[in-house]
Amino acid sequence: MKRIWMALKGLLWPPRCVLCRRFLEPGEERICPACRASLPEPFSGPRRGSGYRRWAAAFWYEERLREAFLRFKFNGCGFYAGYFGPLLARAVDSQLGREYDLMTYIPISPLRRRRRGYDQTLLLARAAGKELGMEPVCTLKKRGRRPQSSTVGREARQRNIRGAFRVKDPALVAGKRVLLLDDVLTTGATVSEASRVLKEAGAKSIDVAVLAAAPN
Ligand SMILES: [Zn+2]
Numbered sequence: 001m002k003r004i005w006m007a008l009k010g011l012l013w014p015p016r017c018v019l020c021r022r023f024l025e026p027g028e029e030r031i032c033p034a035c036r037a038s039l040p041e042p043f044s045g046p047r048r049g050s051g052y053r054r055w056a057a058a059f060w061y062e063e064r065l066r067e068a069f070l071r072f073k074f075n076g077c078g079f080y081a082g083y084f085g086p087l088l089a090r091a092v093d094s095q096l097g098r099e100y101d102l103m104t105y106i107p108i109s110p111l112r113r114r115r116r117g118y119d120q121t122l123l124l125a126r127a128a129g130k131e132l133g134m135e136p137v138c139t140l141k142k143r144g145r146r147p148q149s150s151t152v153g154r155e156a157r158q159r160n161i162r163g164a165f166r167v168k169d170p171a172l173v174a175g176k177r178v179l180l181l182d183d184v185l186t187t188g189a190t191v192s193e194a195s196r197v198l199k200e201a202g203a204k205s206i207d208v209a210v211l212a213a214a215p216n
Contacts, residue, residue, distance in 0.1 A: 018083050019064045030083045035064070042091035045213065048188025049158070051195030052180065052206040056095030058087040061184050061212035069184065069212060078118045084211050085127020092132060092179065092209045100207070101176040103134040106165075106183075106194055109142040124211060125181045136181070139172045140165045140194055161193045167201040174202030185210040 015024045017032035024032060031039075044056050059065040072080040092098070105125040113119050125136035143164055167173060178198055182191055185208070195206045 018080055019068050039087075042087075042094045043213075044095045045216075048185065049192030049195075050188075051192045051199055052208050054096065055185060055188075055191070055208040055210065055213070056091040057185060057210045057213035058084070058091040059212040061186075061214040065212055073120045073183070074116070076117075078120065078123050081120070081123035081127045085124055085129075086131050088124055088128040088181065088209060088211050089131035092128065096179070096207050096209060098132065099177060100134070100179040101204075102139070102173065103129055103132070103136050103179045103181065104139040104173075104198075105136050105181040106190055107138065107140055107142050121181060121183050124183060128181065128209075134179075137172060139168055139198070141168050158187075158189045158192070161189045163193075164190075165194050165197050167197050170201035172201075173198055175204050178203045178206045180206050180208050182208065182210045183212070185213040 015028075015030075016022060017024055017028075017035055018030050019035040020032060022032050022034075024030075040059060042056055042058055044054060047054060061069070068077075068080065071077040072084065103125065105121045107113075107121065108116070108119050122136065122138075129136050143166065180191060180194060180198070182194075185191065191208045191210075195203075195208075198206055
């Protein structure tokens with residue numbers, strides 16, 4: 001039954017490249033040869049914000065990646081995690097190493113998760129964790145919807161995000177070297193705030209890995 005369904009699905013919705021949406025040839029998986037050939041190397045950069053040590057990213061957040069990411073986040077393409085996760089793991093390996101006691105992630109609010117049906121960063125973390133041999137642990141709770149005044153500019157974002165997270169159980173993070181995953185790094189306000197509460201709960205150190213970093 002499953003085989004028939006898969007065959008039918010292939011006919012109705014032929015697989016497309018995750019990044020450029022070109023139809024894939026038989027034998028091509030998830031990404032077309034042209035996109036595969038132009039994948040960026042994992043990279044890092046100066047720290048954005050505070051509270052953590054360093055960051056690594058798999059992509060710049062621009063053009064084809066941005067469009068793919070929006071499908072991943074909003075258009076039910078949660079299965080993209082199976083493709084993005086290993087690339088995130090590769091960024092961790094090449095830029096940060098594997099000296100971590102705990103892998104955790106930036107959660108979305110429960111309301112948003114209900115509406116969307118999935119938490120894209122958790123899916124990413126699971127897929128990356130498979131490669132890294134770590135299970136993501138949910139340590140942060142996002143508080144409910146908060147009034148968003150202006151989100152323009154570094155300071156405004158930092159103000160808006162203040163108090164957005166709390167640590168579920170300090171015992172989970174106390175004394176740990178933490179690898180914190182998120183989907184996109186922009187000003188660093190989100191990971192800074194998460195790092196602040198993780199540190200308060202006793203985390204020893206925090207490094208950040210993201211799927212994509214916005215160009216400065
Ligand atoms: Zn492509």
